[in-house]
Structure formats: structure tokens, C-alpha cells
Amino acid sequence: MITKSDWRAVSQHLMASDRRRLGDPPTPEELLAYTRGELSADEEARLQERLVCYPELVRTITEPFPTEGAEPGDPDFMPDEELGKHWASMQSRLRRKPAEGARVVQFWRYSAVAAALIAVVLGAMLWVVTSRAPEPRLVWEEQVLMPDGRRGPESQPQTLTAQGESIVLIAPLIGAQKFDHYRLEITNQATARVIWSTTGVQPHEENNSFLIIVPRRFFRPGTYEIVVYGVSGDREERVTTYSLLVPRSNR
Amino acid sequence: MNDDDDRFKTLYQKYYWRMVRYYVRVFRCTQEDAEELTQEAFLRFYEAMDEYRGDAEWAFFETIARNVAYNRIRSMNTQKRNAKTIGIDDPDFTGREPAAAEEPDYAEREQSALRRKQVYDAIDELPRGQRECMLLWLDDFRYDEIASALRISMDAVKSRLRDAKKFLRARLGDDGTLPEDET
Numbered sequence: 001m002i003t004k005s006d007w008r009a010v011s012q013h014l015m016a017s018d019r020r021r022l023g024d025p026p027t028p029e030e031l032l033a034y035t036r037g038e039l040s041a042d043e044e045a046r047l048q049e050r051l052v053c054y055p056e057l058v059r060t061i062t063e064p065f066p067t068e069g070a071e072p073g074d075p076d077f078m079p080d081e082e083l084g085k086h087w088a089s090m091q092s093r094l095r096r097k098p099a100e101g102a103r104v105v106q107f108w109r110y111s112a113v114a115a116a117l118i119a120v121v122l123g124a125m126l127w128v129v130t131s132r133a134p135e136p137r138l139v140w141e142e143q144v145l146m147p148d149g150r151r152g153p154e155s156q157p158q159t160l161t162a163q164g165e166s167i168v169l170i171a172p173l174i175g176a177q178k179f180d181h182y183r184l185e186i187t188n189q190a191t192a193r194v195i196w197s198t199t200g201v202q203p204h205e206e207n208n209s210f211l212i213i214v215p216r217r218f219f220r221p222g223t224y225e226i227v228v229y230g231v232s233g234d235r236e237e238r239v240t241t242y243s244l245l246v247p248r249s250n251r
Numbered sequence: 252m253n254d255d256d257d258r259f260k261t262l263y264q265k266y267y268w269r270m271v272r273y274y275v276r277v278f279r280c281t282q283e284d285a286e287e288l289t290q291e292a293f294l295r296f297y298e299a300m301d302e303y304r305g306d307a308e309w310a311f312f313e314t315i316a317r318n319v320a321y322n323r324i325r326s327m328n329t330q331k332r333n334a335k336t337i338g339i340d341d342p343d344f345t346g347r348e349p350a351a352a353e354e355p356d357y358a359e360r361e362q363s364a365l366r367r368k369q370v371y372d373a374i375d376e377l378p379r380g381q382r383e384c385m386l387l388w389l390d391d392f393r394y395d396e397i398a399s400a401l402r403i404s405m406d407a408v409k410s411r412l413r414d415a416k417k418f419l420r421a422r423l424g425d426d427g428t429l430p431e432d433e434t
Contacts, residue, residue: 002366002370007389008430010371010374010389011374011386013371014371014386015386015390024325025321025325025328031317034402045379048383049379049383051400052386052401053386054328055392056277056278056279056323056324056327057324058392058396059276059278060277060317061399061400062396062400063273065273065316065317066270066273069262069269070266071265076268077264078263078267078268083260083264086263090290090297093290093294094294094297189318190318190322191295191299192314192315
């Protein structure tokens with residue numbers, strides 16, 4: 001006789017085995033695209049396979065996110081006194097972080113944005129130069145990014161392997177619909193913050209790819225997502241994403 | 252105290268306990284763990300607030316809260332990946348049973364491992380759509396929740412589960428009684 005615990009143990013074992021086989025869970029951005037119905041049938045099927053083996057993630061879809069806040073008088077409303085304690089505790093947690101942290105981050109963000117903007121221009125120039133005179137160059141190294149959902153069964157972010165002070169990321173638009181122009185963003189997945197963006201750009205004509213030169217120090221170790229949005233008139237659509245893992249040793 | 256702090260405190264008062272309950276439901280965790288996640292989400296929100304220039308603050312918070320959940324799930328997965336694994340053929344697979352009053356003898360353990368191997372193989376043979384519904388159903392998701400997670404209709408869920416159960420019963424014979432099979 002198969003008991004209920006047999007069924008449960010087997011289903012958990014199958015999920016664990018799927019997790020090992022399929023890798024990390026879908027990212028919040030992928031889930032958002034999934035719940036909005038923005039994925040192709042193939043992408044949706046692949047995402048569902050990865051989703052089902054993470055029941056906690058399934059519950060982030062099935063459990064309604066609180067949209068209505070509690071009002072005074074509601075038991076869920078936090079009284080001022082309790083808020084005061086939480087606020088003090090939060091301030092002390094913030095103080096434990098480096099004192100100049102926020103300003104340092106801001107400085108690096110703006111420096112990085114400026115560097116990346118210059119890098120994009122240099123990248124375009126480099127492309128022209130290298131296509132005309134393809135002699136070896138040691139300063140830059142390129143890495144072709146594969147759009148998410150087009151890396152076969154391997155669903156984990158692509159690892160940044162290019163070495164050097166600066167790298168050229170080549171982001172091809174594969175089979176994407178044409179738009180008047182495009183907007184690019186780089187998001188740090190750990191903080192969900194957009195760390196760089198640019199608007200009104202076009203892919204390189206010859207290979208329908210965007211070339212982004214990025215100083216190595218722009219990327220701290222972590223996972224990043226490069227998002228391409230297509231813009232036509234008032235309409236803006238998320239066209240494709242490229243997930244990129246910057247390993248700790250690769251700096 | 253500035254305007255950002257005031258806005259933050261207002262949201263904190265209104266949403267803190269609702270977020271705690273949300274995380275408890277999602278992770279089936281203790282209230283203490285859920286409070287830790289909620290505080291983490293609000294802390295990140297606070298840090299990011301001065302960069303946010305929009306009026307949809309709660310939507311912005313939702314993005315952060317979902318990322319906090321995602322990172323937690325990913326780190327749980329890493330821990331699970333690094334944990335000792337037991338093969339489906341291993342008699343120790345039965346060690347997942349709750350502690351019994353008496354230690355089952357070797358023959359019983361073998362029998363149990365064999366039973367689970369049969370169930371494992373049978374579920375694994377299901378077509379993808381039926382397999383996904385079955386795994387979620389065995390994890391206590393309701394039909395409407397499965398429908399919402401897989402973006403299919405309730406009728407499709409019922410139909411897939413009916414077919415899956417029929418297959419499993421045929422495959423497992425008299426042993427193939429499913430939990431709460433009457434549903």
C-alpha cells in the first residue's frame with residue numbers, strides 16, 4: 001500500500017532532482033514576463049518546468065501580494081510606538097553599513113554611467129576599426145551574449161569569461177521584431193536596481209547587435225540582466241534579456 | 252526627518268504585518284523568519300527610495316520584495332544542492348518517514364524503497380503537463396492555484412489530473428490509491 005508520505009516523499013524527490021537538472025529558479029523579471037503572457041510558447045514551457053520544482057516561487061504567483069494597506073484601527077496597522085522601535089532598529093542596521101556607503105555607491109554609479117556612455121561610443125568606433133583592420137588587439141576582449149531562453153536547456157545566467165580592463169559585450173537581436181529605436185538597461189539582480197541605461201539607440205546594421213563596452217570595474221561580482229526594450233511611437237516593449245553572471249574571480 | 256522618511260514610515264505602518272503574513276504563506280516559514288524577510292525588503296526599499304522618482308511606490312516596493320523572495324529561494328536551492336542526497340534506489344530513501352515507534356526491519360525498508368521507486372518512475376513517465384499538475388497537487392496546491400500558476404483553465408487542470416491519476420492507478424495497480432483520491 002502506497003502511503004500519503006510515500007507520495008509526498010517521491011514528489012519532493014522529483015522536484016529536487018528537477019532543481020539539480022534545471023538550475024536556478026526563474027528570475028523575478030522572467031516571472032513577470034510569464035505572468036503577463038509575454039513569453040513565446042517554448043519559453044513559457046521551459047519556464048513552467050523550472051517554476052514547478054520551486055513551490056515557494058509558485059506560491060509567489062498564487063498568493064496575492066498585499067495591495068491594500070491597513071488603516072488606523074485595523075489590527076494590521078502598526079501603532080506609532082511599535083513603529084518607533086522598528087525605526088530605531090532599522091537605523092542601527094543602516095549605521096552598521098559603511099558610513100559613506102550610499103555616497104560612494106552614487107559616485108561609482110554616476111562614474112560608471114559616464115564611463116559606459118563613453119564606452120558605447122568607443123565600442124562603435126572599435127567595431128568599425130576592427131572590421132576594417134582585423135589585426136590582433138590585446139586591450140579589448142569581446143563576449144557574445146545569448147538571449148535568455150535561447151541557451152538550450154541551460155537556464156543559468158551566462159558567465160562573463162572575457163578578460164581585460166574593458167570588455168565588449170555583443171548583444172544580438174535574434175528574430176526580434178523591428179522597432180523605431182531601442183532602449184537598453186543593465187540591472188543588478190541582487191538589488192533590482194537599474195545601474196545603467198541608454199535610450200534612442202540602434203543595433204549595429206551588419207549583425208543586428210548592440211555593442212556595449214564596459215570597464216571591468218563597472219561589474220561587481222553578481223548577476224546582471226541586460227534588457228533591451230523596443231520603442232515605436234508611444235509603445236515600448238521588452239524585446240529580449242541577457243542574464244550575465246560576473247564571477248568573483250573574474251575581475 | 253525628511254519627506255522620504257515620512258513616506259517610508261507611512262508605508263511601513265500600513266503594510267508591515269501584511270507583508271509578514273505574505274512571506275509566511277509563501278515560504279511556510281515561522282513568523283520570525285517572515286519578519287526577517289520583511290525587514291530586509293523594507294531596508295532595501297528605504298535605501299533605494301532616494302533614487303526612485305515616481306509615484307507608484309508600492310509597485311516599486313513589490314519589485315524589491317519579490318527580489319528578496321527570489322534571493323531567498325535561490326539561496327535555499329544552493330543549500331539543498333549542497334546537502335547530502337539520497338538515491339531513489341537507496342533503502343535510506345525511506346529515512347524520510349516520520350520517526351516510527353518501532354524501527355522497521357530490513358525487509359520492510361526494502362519494500363518501502365521499492366514502492367517509492369515504482370511511484371517515482373510512474374510519475375516521471377507522465378506527459379509534461381500532467382506531471383507538472385501532479386507535482387503541484389501532491390504539494391497541496393489547490394486546482395485554482397495550479398490553474399493560475401500554469402496559466403491554464405481549471406477544466407484543463409482537472410482533465411490533466413484525471414488522466415494522470417488514471418495512468419498512475421493502471422501503472423501501480425491496487426497500490427495506486429492517491430492521497431485524497433476522492434477529490
